Amino acid sequence: MSAAPPPPRRPGFPARLPSLGHAPSSPSVRAAAPSAATASGWGLDSAAVRQRMVQRLAAGGIQSPLVLQAMGQVPRHGFVDSALVAQAYEDTSLPIGWQQTISKPSVVARMIELLLGAPLAQQHGLGRVLEIGTGCGYQAAVLSQVAREVYSIERLRNLHEKSRSNLRPLRLANVHLLLGDGMLGYAQGGPYAGIISAAGGQSLPQAWRDQLAVGGRLVAPVAQENGQQMLLVLERSEQGFTESVLEAVHFVPLKSGVA
Numbered sequence: 001m002s003a004a005p006p007p008p009r010r011p012g013f014p015a016r017l018p019s020l021g022h023a024p025s026s027p028s029v030r031a032a033a034p035s036a037a038t039a040s041g042w043g044l045d046s047a048a049v050r051q052r053m054v055q056r057l058a059a060g061g062i063q064s065p066l067v068l069q070a071m072g073q074v075p076r077h078g079f080v081d082s083a084l085v086a087q088a089y090e091d092t093s094l095p096i097g098w099q100q101t102i103s104k105p106s107v108v109a110r111m112i113e114l115l116l117g118a119p120l121a122q123q124h125g126l127g128r129v130l131e132i133g134t135g136c137g138y139q140a141a142v143l144s145q146v147a148r149e150v151y152s153i154e155r156l157r158n159l160h161e162k163s164r165s166n167l168r169p170l171r172l173a174n175v176h177l178l179l180g181d182g183m184l185g186y187a188q189g190g191p192y193a194g195i196i197s198a199a200g201g202q203s204l205p206q207a208w209r210d211q212l213a214v215g216g217r218l219v220a221p222v223a224q225e226n227g228q229q230m231l232l233v234l235e236r237s238e239q240g241f242t243e244s245v246l247e248a249v250h251f252v253p254l255k256s257g258v259a
C-alpha cells in the first residue's frame with residue numbers, strides 16, 4: 001500500500017487530537033477542522049462531563065497537568081457500547097466484550113502518571129511506549145497525548161479490530177496497533193521509555209525487562225504470593241532494576257498466545 005509519508009513531527013510534541021468541539025484555549029485543537037468527532041457521530045457534547053471527571057481525578061491525587069489534560073481530551077464515551085455511554089465518565093471499569101474491560105479512568109491516569117515519573121521521561125518527555133492489552137483502545141488514545149510513539153498490542157483479534165475502528169476517527173498518527181502476544185513485547189519498537197500493561201500476570205515477562213530503556217519505567221499489575229494483584233513499578237538504571245510494589249488493583253488476566 002502506498003501512503004503519503006507522515007508529516008515530520010518535532011520530538012517532544014505528541015500528536016494532538018483533532019477538534020472535539022472543546023478546549024477553546026488550545027490553538028492546536030481550535031485550528032484542526034473539520035471535526036472528526038462530529039463527522040463520526042461522536043458529536044455528543046461531553047466536554048463538560050469529561051471536565052468533571054478530570055476534576056475528580058485531580059481531587060483524587062492525580063497531579064500531572066499533562067495527564068489531566070490528556071484525560072480531558074479523549075472521548076471515553078467513544079470507546080464503550082452505546083448502552084454504556086451514560087456511565088462513560090464515571091470512575092468504573094466497563095465491559096468491552098469478549099470478557100474484557102476498559103480500565104477505570106483513575107487507574108489509567110495513575111499508571112500513566114507513574115510512567116511520566118521515569119527519569120528519561122522527566123528529562124526528555126515520554127518517548128516510545130509499549131502498551132500490553134489494547135482492549136478498546138482508550139488507554140492507547142490517552143497515551144498518544146503524552147508520548148511520542150505508542151505501540152499497543154492485543155492478543156484477541158476481535159478487540160484488535162474494535163480498537164482500530166474506535167481509534168480511526170481520532171486519526172492518531174503516533175499510535176501503532178499490533179495483533180500479537182504482548183508477553184513477548186515488541187522488540188522492533190523498543191527500547192521503550194515506558195511499558196504499561198493492562199492485564200495482570202503471575203510475574204513480569206522477561207521480554208518486558210529486556211525491552212525497557214535505561215531510565216525507563218514499566219508499570220504493570222502482578223499477582224503477589226498471596227494471590228493479590230498489586231501494581232508494580234520497575235525502573236531500569238545503568239545499575240539494574242529497582243522494583244516498587246504499590247496499591248492493590250484488579251485487572252483481567254494476562255494470557256499467552258493470540259486468539
Ligand code: SAH
Binds near residue numbers: 096134156181252
Ligand atoms: N487498555 C485497555 C484495557 C483492556 S483490558 C483499554 O483501554 O480498553 C486488557 C486487555 O489485555 C484485554 O483486551 C486482553 O485481551 C488483553 N491481553 C491479555 N493478555 C494479553 C497478551 N499476552 N498480549 C496482548 N494483550 C493481552
